[in-house]
Amino acid sequence: xxxxxxxxxxxxxxxxxxxxxxxxxxxxxxxxxxxxxxxxxxxxxxxxxxxxxxxxxxxxxxxxxxxxxxxxxxxxxxxxxxxxxxxxxxxxxxxxxxxxxxxxxxxxxxxxxxxxxxxxxxxxxxxxxxxxxxxxxxxxxxxxxxxxxxxxxxxxxxxxxxxxxxxxxxxxxxxxxxxxxxxxxxxxxxxxxxxxxxxxxxxxxxxxxxxxxxxxxxxxxxxxxxxxxxxxxxxxxxxxxxxxxxxxxxxxxxxxxxxxxxxxxxxxxxxxxxxxxxxxxxxxxxxxxxxxxxxxxxxxxxxxxxxxxxxxxxxxxxxxxxxxxxxxxxxxxxxxxxxxxxxxxxxxxxxxxxxxxxxxxxxxxxxxxxxxxxxxxxxxxxxxxxxxxxxxxxxxxxxxxxxxxxxxxxxxxxxxxxxxxxxxxxxxxxxxxxxxxxxxxxxxxxxxxxxxxxxxxxxxxxxxxxxxxxxxxxxxxxxxxxxxxxxxxxxxxxxxxxxxxxxxxxxxxxxxxxxxxxxxxxxxxxxxxxxxxxxxxxxxxxxxxxxxxxxxxxxxxxxxxxxxxxxxxxxxxxxxxxxxxxxxxxxxxxxxxxxxxxxxxxxxxxxxxxxxxxxxxxxxxxxx
Numbered sequence: 364x365x366x367x368x369x370x371x372x373x374x375x376x377x378x379x380x381x382x383x384x385x386x387x388x389x390x391x392x393x394x395x396x397x398x399x400x401x402x403x404x405x406x407x408x409x410x411x412x413x414x415x416x417x418x419x420x421x422x423x424x425x426x427x428x429x430x431x432x433x434x435x436x437x438x439x440x441x442x443x444x445x446x447x448x449x450x451x452x453x454x455x456x457x458x459x460x461x462x463x464x465x466x467x468x469x470x471x472x473x474x475x476x477x478x479x480x481x482x483x484x485x486x487x488x489x490x491x492x493x494x495x496x497x498x499x500x501x502x503x504x505x506x507x508x509x510x511x512x513x514x515x516x517x518x519x520x521x522x523x524x525x526x527x528x529x530x531x532x533x534x535x536x537x538x539x540x541x542x543x544x545x546x547x548x549x550x551x552x553x554x555x556x557x558x559x560x561x562x563x564x565x566x567x568x569x570x571x572x573x574x575x576x577x578x579x580x581x582x583x584x585x586x587x588x589x590x591x592x593x594x595x596x597x598x599x600x601x602x603x604x605x606x607x608x609x610x611x612x613x614x615x616x617x618x619x620x621x622x623x624x625x626x627x628x629x630x631x632x633x634x635x636x637x638x639x640x641x642x643x644x645x646x647x648x649x650x651x652x653x654x655x656x657x658x659x660x661x662x663x664x665x666x667x668x669x670x671x672x673x674x675x676x677x678x679x680x681x682x683x684x685x686x687x688x689x690x691x692x693x694x695x696x697x698x699x700x701x702x703x704x705x706x707x708x709x710x711x712x713x714x715x716x717x718x719x720x721x722x723x724x725x726x727x728x729x730x731x732x733x734x735x736x737x738x739x740x741x742x743x744x745x746x747x748x749x750x751x752x753x754x755x756x757x758x759x760x761x762x763x764x765x766x767x768x769x770x771x772x773x774x775x776x777x778x779x780x781x782x783x784x785x786x787x788x789x790x791x792x793x794x795x796x797x798x799x800x801x802x803x804x805x806x807x808x809x810x811x812x813x814x815x816x817x818x819x820x821x822x823x824x825x826x827x828x829x830x831x832x833x834x835x836x837x838x839x840x841x842x843x844x845x846x847x848x849x850x851x852x853x854x855x856x857x858x859x860x861x862x863x864x865x866x867x868x869x870x871x872x873x874x875x876x877x878x879x880x881x882x883x884x885x886x887x888x889x890x891x892x893x894x895x896x897x898x899x900x901x902x903x904x905x906x907x908x909x910x911x912x913x914x915x916x917x918x919x920x921x922x923x924x925x926x927x928x929x930x931x932x933x934x935x936x937x938x939x940x941x942x943x944x945x946x947x948x949x950x951x952x953x954x955x956x957x958x959x960x961x962x963x964x965x966x967x968x969x970x971x972x973x974x975x976x977x978x979x980x981x982x983x984x985x986x987x
Contacts, residue, residue, distance in 0.1 A: 380815060390449070393500045394493075394821030395430040401493030402426035413696040421480040425469065426489065433465035438682045449504060458497055488707030514544035521584045522546045523575070523611075525602050526591035527553040527561070527568055533627040534590050534616055539564055545630050550582040577606035586612040588632055600894075603635060608915075617984035628849070637824065637831055637895055650807035656737075656870055656980035657682035660776075664689050665720065667769065668696020671781065674862045675739055676700060681845030688733055690716040691742070697948035720764025730771035739776045739865060741769055743797070746828060747785070750792040751913040754960045761796035762948055764804070770808045770945075772815075779868050780817040784854055787819065787922040791913030798922075801877050802943030802967075808875035809942050816872040817940065819879045821854025821918065823861050825935040834892055838899045843906040844892040851910070852917050864935075871931050879920050880926075924970055943967065 400421075406422040407414060440457060447453035470486040473479050522538075524531050531551070538546050551563065554571040563569045575587065587606040589599055595748040599615065605614040615635050616627065662679055667671040667689035673696075676689055691697050697715045702708040716733075718725050720742050730738075743761050744750055750757045765780065772778050782801050785794035801817040808815035824831050830853070837844050860880065867879045889905060896903050910916065921927055925938045946969060952960065 370837045385700065390796045391407045391434070394433065394497055395427065395499070397493045397496035398433065398489070399423050399426035401491070402429065402481065402485055404492050405487075405489035406481055408488070409482045409484060411977035418481070420824065422485065422489075425481050425485065426493075429465055429469045429486065429490070429493070432468050433461050436461045436464050436468075442799070449501060451462050451505075455498055455501065458501070459494060460537045462490055462494040462497065466493075468938060473649045509539065512540045514538065514541060514547045519545055519547040520586055520612075521582060522586045522588050522614075523554070523569075523578055523582065524548055524551045524566075524583045525572075525587055525589050526576075526594070526616075527551050527555070527558055527563060528590075528592060530592040530616060530627060531590035532563060533568060534588070534629075534632070535564055537628050541567075541629055546586070546588070546629060546632070549584050550578050550833040552754055554580055572605070573601060574601060579606070579611050584611065584636055586614060588614045588616065589635075590616040592616075599635065618965065619697045636896065637891070640876075656777075657684055657866070659683070659685045660736045661686045661734060662688065662737045662739065663730070663733065664739045664741060666692075666696035666740070667691045667886050668693045668700050669741060669958040670823060670829075670858055671861050672739075672741040673700050673703065675741060675865060676704065678862050678866060679739075680704060686733075687714055688713055688716055688735060689785070690718050690729070692717065692719040720767055722772075723763075723767045726764075726767040727771045730768070735775060737779075737869060738772060738775055739779050739781070739869070740765065741781045741865075743781070743800075745783070745793065747791050747793045747913055748911050749909070750796070750924050751961075752957070754792040754957050754964065755955070757792045757796040758948075758951050758953040758960070758964075762951070765800040766803055766945055766948065769803055769815075772807065772813065773811050775813045776805065777813055777869055778807065778815045779865055779872065780815075781865060782819045784821045784879075784918045784920055785915075786877075787919040787925070789922075789965075789968050790915060792961060792964065793913070795961070795968050799943060799948060799964070801940045803945060803948070805875040805940040806944060814867060814872065814874050816874065817877040818868045818872075819867050819877045819920070819938070820861050820864055821882055821885075821920075823858050824856060826857055830888060830891070831895070834895045838896065838901045838903055841901075841903065845906050845908050846889050846892055846898060847908055847910050847914060848916060849889050850916060851888050851914075852884045853888060854918055854920065855886050855891075856880070856882050867932075867935065868889075871935070873937065875940055875942065877938045877940050879938060881934040881936070882920075933940055941970070 402422045402425055403419055406418055434931045437457070440461060446568075447457060466486045469490075470483065473483055473486065482483070483586065515769055524535060527535075531553075535548055535551070538544055538548050548566045551566050551568045552572070552574060553559075553568050557967065559570070567583065577586070578584070581591075587602065589602055603613045605883050614632050615637060617631055617633065657679055661685045664679065664687070666670050667676050669693035672689075672691065676687060679687055689697065689700060691700075694710075694717055696716065698710060699710045701710065701712070701715060716729060719731055720726060742764065744757055769778070780800055782797045783793070785791060786798035786801055787794075789795045789798045804815050804817050822829060826832070834844050844916070860882075864878065864880045872878050892905050895901075897903075921936070921938060927936045927938075928935050931937070951963060955963075
């Protein structure tokens with residue numbers, strides 16, 4: 364097999380070299396013919412279409428000489444500047460420059476002679492005609508090549524592109540250069556009046572947002588692809604509704620923030636997602652992110668198999684860390700994570716760590732032996748209603764588990780604790796436990812040399828157990844969509860925004876504080892349910908179940924007494940967090956009566972009356 368593969372590769376190389384030689388020979392013949400025809404035509408017009416005997420032969424000979432000079436000029440220019448793709452703009456510029464220089468050389472050679480073989484005007488007029496013929500030949504080649512690269516009309520779907528800005532034109536280019544592509548652009552739409560009737564790569568702009576139906580009928584397109592970068596959600600909804608009403612499929616090009624690391628391709632086109640239709644401004648693209656501090660560092664992500672943890676791992680990998688350690692207690696989640704990162708899941712690498720935050724000694728040993736420099740702490744229990752019924756589990760995982768990690772972090776350079784907006788003015792067990800982790804992190808910041816801080820954000824769209832995934836399941840099962848209250852609102856963000864904020868915190872966060880992203884206006888969950896039902900063409904009704912214990916009608920981003928200050932970036936707030944001595948949580952009894960335990964947690968989160976005196980660093984967990 365290896366010998367057969369090598370033989371095939373050699374044969375392919377020979378065929379490529381043969382095609383290159385044939386193309387070069389054809390190009391030389393074309394350029395020589397252009398010079399000869401140009402010079403003969405120049406002489407012919409100079410003598411008013413009555414050529415003296417022998418003049419055509421002399422003009423042809425000088426034309427051949429000019430072609431040789433042009434070839435020499437082109438060889439020298441290529442030697443110093445390289446060559447350009449045939450038919451490209453740079454190739455045309457090079458041909459024009461070489462033709463002008465060649466014509467000038469021939470003219471200078473003719474001027475001193477009293478008996479010129481051709482009139483002195485021949486190099487000027489003939490050179491111009493030769494250049495026109497050479498450029499025409501190259502244009503024909505480029506046009507034929509472009510046509511051959513277009514998708515096959517028999518196997519591709521005719522589509523309309525809405526939006527002919529930079530992103531739309533790059534997508535158009537990608538579609539028209541993929542012969543096996545599934546989409547063939549047959550028209551475009553754009554609200555910019557200056558682009559009306561404009562042809563871009565042969566595709567005509569047929570109108571704006573009000574012309575979707577007529578453009579679909581006129582072109583026979585079966586789909587509309589929305590290709591406006593960072594568009595307002597209201598515009599996406601309007602174009603989607605118009606496309607669906609006309610019987611067409613609706614697709615979108617992801618926002619630019621999701622495409623910053625590669626050029627736009629046809630594979631980027633996807634179905635519309637609920638995040639596209641929410642009507643909230645997503646701010647990740649406005650947050651400049653530098654990951655220089657992650658490059659070459661040993662990084663540990665806890666809760667790596669979760670929605671946020673797995674995306675954290677994917678983004679950290681792009682920063683080229685020295686070592687990425689991924690810790691989770693869910694072996695299936697680690698399996699899926701390795702599959703998504705490496706395309707295989709042998710589970711045999713040291714990067715995967717199967718461990719539980721509740722195993723104090725195990726966590727200490729892992730951090731001591733693996734010596735991470737940066738810890739991104741995403742592991743936690745997060746379902747509010749369950750934790751409200753089982754507060755002891757929140758104590759053991761969210762509070763004591765975080766303390767286990769913090770106790771072992773004396774030599775860590777950075778520690779980022781992932782919190783939630785429910786930690787601001789908390790009224791639930793989840794909020795209490797996450798507020799306490801913020802305070803424990805602030806205590807570590809006052810005691811250890813590294814940087815210890817928290818990140819606080821809202822509900823993450825499409826994360827496991829989120830309201831979006833719940834609605835999707837109910838729609839699939841033809842069940843009513845359950846919403847707690849008609850007016851309930853939540854701050855929503857994409858997993859990309861959440862991860863971006865965590866990495867931003869690792870860059871700009873300061874000791875002991877919590878960073879809060881400006882998430883815009885909160886979203887009414889009832890509106891979200893209606894949009895998802897409409898997106899799925901579902902007639903599912905909305906059923907209101909009432910707020911559950913620990914739930915708020917509207918979430919807060921800042922707690923009582925917290926000040927919204929934004930010293931480093933207008934979209935990121937820095938909140939001071941009071942420290943909490945670990946000794947105050949070591950006495951919690953996770954098996955105590957639930958009501959008493961919740962009351963104790965609430966007391967720990969109450970704002971201190973006076974300055975709190977911190978105790979010794981990190982009370983050992985064995986004393987709990």
